[in-house]
Amino acid sequence: MRNHKNIMIVGTSSGAGKSITVTGLCRAFLKDGYRVAPFKSQNMALNSYITKSGHEMGRAQAVQAMACEIECEYYMNPILLKPTGDRRIQVILNGKSIGNMNGFEYGKNKGNLKKDILEAYSKIEKNYDICVLEGAGSPVEINIKDDDIVNMGMAEMVDAPVILVADIDRGGVFASIVGTLQLMEPEERARVKGVIINKFRGSVDILKPGLDKLEEIIKTPVLGVMPYFDLDIEDEDGLTDRFKKIKEKSKNIKVSVIKLKHISNFTDLDALGAVDDVEINYVTSFNEIGDEDLIVIPGSKNTIDDLKIIKENGMGQEIIKASRKGTPIVGICGGFQILGEKVLDPYGIEGDIKELPGLGLLDTITIMEKEKRTIQYSGKLKNCKGLVEGLDGVEIKGYEIHQGVTESEKETLTEDKEIVAMVKENIFGTYIHGIFDNKEFTDGILNKIRKKKGLSEKYSEMTFHEYRMGELDKLEKLIRENINMEEVYKILGGK
Incomplete structure (x- = not known):
């Protein structure tokens, strides 16, 4: 040709x-x-x-x-x-x-x-x-x-x-x-x-x-x-079977993903869902939360509006209750911002609300800035404890897309000037999209859950890229x- x-x-x-x-x-x-x-x-x-x-x-x-x-x-x-x-x-x-x-x-x-x-x-x-x-x-x-x-x-x-x-x-x-x-x-x-x-x-x-x-x-x-x-x-948009309710509960590890109104980059969960003993459920109501092994708050195109909604509909309070019982909570990008003490929007990037308290599960404050951060990410974890204990030195690759800048006086999990990941006991937050595509990271999180449930450890035989x-x-x-x-x-x- x-x-x-x-x-x-x-x-x-x-x-x-x-x-x-x-x-x-x-x-x-x-x-x-x-x-x-x-x-x-x-x-x-x-x-x-x-x-x-x-x-x-x-x-x-x-x-x-x-x-x-x-x-x-x-x-x-x-x-x-x-x-x-x-x-x-x-x-x-x-x-x-x-x-x-x-x-x-x-x-x-x-x-x-x-x-x-x-x-x-x-x-x-x-x-x-x-x-x-x-x-x-x-x-x-x-x-x-x-x-x-x-x-x-x-x-x-x-x-x-x-x-x-x-x-x-x-x-x-x-x-x-x-x-x-x-x-x-x-x-x-x-x-x-x-x-x-x-x-x-x-x-x-x-x-x-x-x-x-x-x-x-x-x-x-x-x-x-x-x-x-x-x-x-991977699908292009929300016209997908992944959001349908799963009726048969047959897998060992149940993951509840909060289906935010402005959910974005839901493909971040694809690698997790590809693990054979993991069941992914997208939840839309507070009464669907409470019996899972892991809760994930995914990305959002409008963090403040989604934070306001889950606080008003009771899902936010149920996430807090689950965290107090020791359930691991992972927030990605907008989900990371939601886990913090508060979100500020001084320039009205996302709407009329200038400040809104978060769920208070991480010691962070996020400020929406005029410039969006868009970058591919590569780095190694450090200071690992709690949910990510034992993962020091594990290499993480992915990408960042976020308007907000997150600040904290606590230890972060990488050497970067900008905060990209933090942990507090069973709560983990990160700006890295594709975090679960990293085999060692995902195996580490899931094996902590398996151990807690009295199950044997398992390790993925191939990377998510090879699987895809x-x-x-x-x-x-x-x-x-x-x-x-x-x-x-x-x-x-x-x-």
Whole structure:
């Protein structure tokens, strides 16, 4: 393949399976010997990632870059929109925040961002054989189609052929495909070269008469039907099965994750949930707290609002009660800030509340500053006691994304000038996203819980990175088994 080629994946709706399809195709193209990169011009998500250069981008594109076995770069997702509450969004452009806007303000200005998008895409065009682009939501939101920069408008900007993905699990798949194509302009419709049906439970033979009829109606080939599968690959947003309640309680270690209203970077829990004797439950009510072995307060895009909510709904008091019984509590980023004595917001970064007492479980004060800290992290633990006793010298890698700066007169757990981790008996807080991706750290925490419960110690046989790459290989295999890759290559422009 001498020249750069591209292909775009759009969906009939949010959650149709665009991200996982892009990830799988990226992996397949890589395995076929091509240099591949993902691209999503605009992403709205609270799951974000920090590149080596300190730029912020959507977590989904970072995972797709992992599937391509390349270093993720901000230009793979030049615009990231992070809802902050009160109908406002933080706009991340080329990896850096340019401030908060309401939807009207952003909509009025987004047409001016085409230059930034094309400049970002040009970096991929110059350096990669293939780019797999991803759309957002539905490509036919007719009320906001003007100045589209992420779906068919993006496909036009870079002259990309399009594959439409539809989710059969939610029902109405044929109507959603036909309706989506009907609402496209003729020139947009001409770009759609194939359809993929996603999340099918059952025998494809039963579906075949419907597929034949569909192809007759839309005059576009169905490239394949992906089965409903259970692979442990990170999701893009909250449209995920992970938040559903677990009915069968069969695992030894129960973890309650506080599902904050503004929960962010919930993929921090993926490595913990991959351990075979750990059960993750996302809890939303105070009466769901009390019988777990570990409580995790995850990241938040609006710490003060989430702190206010969990204090008012009783969850905060139940967390305090659990801590007094000796239950380990871990706070990550916003969760770390919530565990402290108080949170101050003198510049109104998160809203009108200038000061709010925290849960008081750590001797810290957090001040929201104007500048956001975005950096990859690498360091070693020291002064380990309580919940992290015995982990001195353990290397920790991850990344930081936080507006607040945390202060304390107590000992910290690293040599860094900025406080990134602290412990007080059974309470641990950190700014490091991906903390549980560190095998020795996670084994250490879980073995303390196992010992307390009279269980034998266990140690992970592989790193979380090795585990994740194995899951990506399983996805590639599924893609090849269920999608007509020969037709995909024809759409792409030849192998």
